[in-house]
Amino acid sequence: xxxxxxxxxxxxxxxxxxxxxxxxxxxxxxxxxxxxxxxxxxxxxxxxxxxxxxxxxxxxxxxxxxxxxxxxxxxxxxxxxxxxxxxxxxxxxxxxxxxxxxxxxxxxxxxxxxxxxxxxxxxxxxxxxxxxxxxxxxxxxxxxxxxxxxxxxxxxxxxxxxxxxxxxxxxxxxxxxxxxxxxxxxxxxxxxxxxxxxxxxxxxxxxxxxxxxxxxxxxxxxxxxxxxxxxxxxxxxxxxxxxxxx
Numbered sequence: 001x002x003x004x005x006x007x008x009x010x011x012x013x014x015x016x017x018x019x020x021x022x023x024x025x026x027x028x029x030x031x032x033x034x035x036x037x038x039x040x041x042x043x044x045x046x047x048x049x050x051x052x053x054x055x056x057x058x059x060x061x062x063x064x065x066x067x068x069x070x071x072x073x074x075x076x077x078x079x080x081x082x083x084x085x086x087x088x089x090x091x092x093x094x095x096x097x098x099x100x101x102x103x104x105x106x107x108x109x110x111x112x113x114x115x116x117x118x119x120x121x122x123x124x125x126x127x128x129x130x131x132x133x134x135x136x137x138x139x140x141x142x143x144x145x146x147x148x149x150x151x152x153x154x155x156x157x158x159x160x161x162x163x164x165x166x167x168x169x170x171x172x173x174x175x176x177x178x179x180x181x182x183x184x185x186x187x188x189x190x191x192x193x194x195x196x197x198x199x200x201x202x203x204x205x206x207x208x209x210x211x212x213x214x215x216x217x218x219x220x221x222x223x224x225x226x227x228x229x230x231x232x233x234x235x236x237x238x239x240x241x242x243x244x245x246x
Contacts, residue, residue, distance in 0.1 A: 001115050002027070005177055005191040007034040007123075007160030008062070009051065010233070011041030011091070012181030013217075015188035016050060018209035019180060023192070028056070032110070034160040034177075035062025035123030040233055041181055042217035044091045048099065061106045062123040062161065063133055068092055069104045083225035090224045111154060115195035120154035124161035136162050142170030149174065156200060158191070163233070165189060165204065175202055184235025186211040215240070 004023050009016050023031070037051055037059070038044040051057065061069075072088045073080070108130060110121040125134040125148035137144050145168055149157050155172045165178030178189040187206040194201045215238050218226045230238040 001029050001195040003114070003193050003195070004028045004031040005034065005121070005158050005175070005193060006031065006180045007158070007177050008036045008163055008179035008181060009033065009038075009041075009047055010036055010064070010179065010181035011038050011044040011047045012188075012214060013041070013043035013046045013050070014209045014211060014213050015181050015186075016047055018207045019188045019190050020050070020054070022205075022207045023190070026192075028192075030056045030058060032058045032121050032158065033060070034121050034158055035060050036064045036160065037062070038068060038095070039064035039088065039091045040229055042214070042221045042223045045094050045096070047181075048095065052102070058110055058121070059106045060110050060121050060123055061103075061108050064088075064091075065103055065106060066131070068095060069100050081225075083228055086224035087229075109152070111152070115200070116198035117156055117195055117200050118154040119156045119158070120149075120152045121158050122149070122152070124159055125149060126151075133161060138162070140166070140168070142168050142174075145174045146170045156202075167202070167204070173202075177204065182233040184237060186237075211237075 006019060031054055033051060037048055067088055072085055076085055108122065108126060112119050123133060127134050134148060157172055158175050160176060160179065162176060163179035163182050164176065166176040168174045175191065177191045180188045180190060183189065187208050189206045192203045192205060219240060230236060
């Protein structure tokens, strides 16, 4: 069995298209997305439509997906900036409200026996409510991940949320493919995993894409909070003068 694992597409259509072109050329049995299909990027509707129409696709809930399903919290939490509130409303306004019921069916955890390998897919460690996520641990150690994912009966766990790629052996193997849509380079990251009779092999991959189109969409669509987004989620690689037309 051959699967593809992606995470945190974050409305980056050029990056998603590059990955899909690559994996469709090789073929796969299933594709798993471990949360946050939308927000941050300028293409929420286009990416969600493309993801939902992928053959043999599986999804788990991410925090930005849940924000669309449940709505922006009110009153505004202290951890949510005014810019993020504006950005979330902008994202939600571009999505068909009927999609809320569809995304509401996405589970927070998806567990499978793949050729005899117990495998779990989750956006990140769940909080006690099991409908929210624990705080991100930067540079998480094997012991950190063992504690975070202790509730899962699996030998291989794929997760996202922390956009940095990670592959750690602890009690089990923990793999974060790295965000497909948010990275300091114009490279869309993903994993190909092959299972056979209780064994598996994980291959980390990245495919380049032309991000000029991505920048044009950010600017033309006047995506709220984009200067913060450029700096925080794209390593500051987008340099746009205030009077520049793209």
